[in-house]
Amino acid sequence: MIGLIDCNNFYASCERVFNPELEGKPIGILSNNDGCVIARSNELKPLVPMAMPAFKIPPHIKKQITLLSSNYELYGDMSQRVFSIVQDYIIDTELYSIDEAFLHLQHQRNPVEYCRNLRKIIRQSTGIPVCVGIAPTRTLAKIANHIAKKKVGSQGVYYLDPNASDFIEQLEQLPISEIWGIGRQLSAKLSNMGIRTAWQLRNFDAHFIGKQFSVVLERTILELRGIACIELEDIHTPKKNIMTSRSFGKATNNIDDLHDVIRLHASRGAEKLRTQQSLAQAILVFLRTNRFGEQQSQYHPSIVIPLLYPTNDTRHIITAAQEGVCRIFKEDYSYQKAGVMMLDIVDQNKRQLDFFSQTEDTETKTRSNQLMSTLDTINKKMGRNTISFGGINTNAQWNLKRDLLSQRYTTRWDELPVVKMM
DNA sequence: TGGGAAACT
C-alpha cells in the first residue's frame, strides 16, 4: 500500500506557525520578485486564482488579504522538520517535493490509524497540518489525499480502496484535471473526446491513449485501475540537463552585473552536477530582456559553450559561462533575466573515455575533485555561499525583489521569534 | 506577470 503525505497549503501554513494572527485569514505567497501568487490559504482560494500576477489583483480584494514574499529558507527548514519526523516513523519514505512524500505502508497493521497518529505528532511538534492519502498506486494515493483534504470526518487520512463501494462514486466526482500528471492542455484535449471524470478515463482504452498521447498517460490509466506502474525511480533518476536562472529585481545593462549573476548561476549549476554525481560536456548561457515590456526592443540571446572535457569543476564552468556572456552581450539592451544550463550530462562514475576527446590528467582531476568536495562540505555545514568564487554582492540592484518577506525564524539567530511573557 | 525539467516538433 502507498501513502502520500502532503502538507496543507504548505507555504501559508509555515507563515502561520510563526504569525498566528494569520490563522483563518486569506493569505497568499508570491513568487520570486513578488511576481505572482504561487500559494494560497483556503480562504484566499475563492478570491484569487492560482498564478495571478500580484499587480492584477483588484484593489478591493487586495486590501482584505495578506500577501507575503516567498521565504524559501523558512519553508525549506520547516520541510526538513516535518519529514524527519515522517522518516522516523516510516522508514520506507520517498521525498517527492518540498511538501510531499510517498510512504510504503507494508508493516502497519492499521495504516489509517497509524497515519492519523503520525499526523497528530507532526502537527504538535511543527505546527504544520498535513493530510495522508492511502491507496494501492501512487496516482490513486494522490487522489486519496485530495479526498482526505476535503471530506469532513476523514480526520486528515483517507483510504481509497478500488474494491470498496464508494470507489466509483469518488472517481466520478473527480474532474480529470485533478489527476496527477494531467494539466490544463491535456484535460482540454481529453474533454474534447468526452472524457471529463477520472472514472471515464479509468475505463477508456489505455492502449489507444498510449498511442494517441503518451506512455505516461497510458500508465496513469492503469494506475487508476489499481495497477501500480509508476515507480519513483522515474523521479529520482539524474537530470539530463540542469538549469539555474532568475529574473532580476531590476533590469540592468551593466556587463559587470551580468558577469556577477552568471557566475552565481554557473556555481549553482556546478554544485547541482556534483550532488547528482554528473559531469557536463557543454553549457548554455542566456540573457533576456523583459518580455512584457512591449515598447522596448527585445533581445533573447543564448549560446552553447562546449567544455574541453566533461567536468563539474566550478572554476571551469564559471570560465566558460563568463566567455558566453562576453559573446552574446550587447550594451544597448536592458536585461531582465539570465541563466546557465548544464548540457550533455554524463555520469561521473562511468565516464566514457573517447580516444579523440581530451581528458584531464589524473592528478589534475583528483585535485579538482578534492577542492570541490571541500568546498561543498564547508558550504553544506556553514550555509550556502560561505565560500564562493568572487564573492556575493548582496546589495546588487539585480537581486530579488522581496518587499513582503517574513523573518527566517528557524535558521537565523538574529531573526528568532520573540516571546513576551506578561 | 516564477523556476525548472522533459517531451515534442
Added chain:
DNA sequence: AGTTTCC
C-alpha cells in the same frame, strides 16, 4: 534548437 507542457 526552439516550443510546448507540466508542476
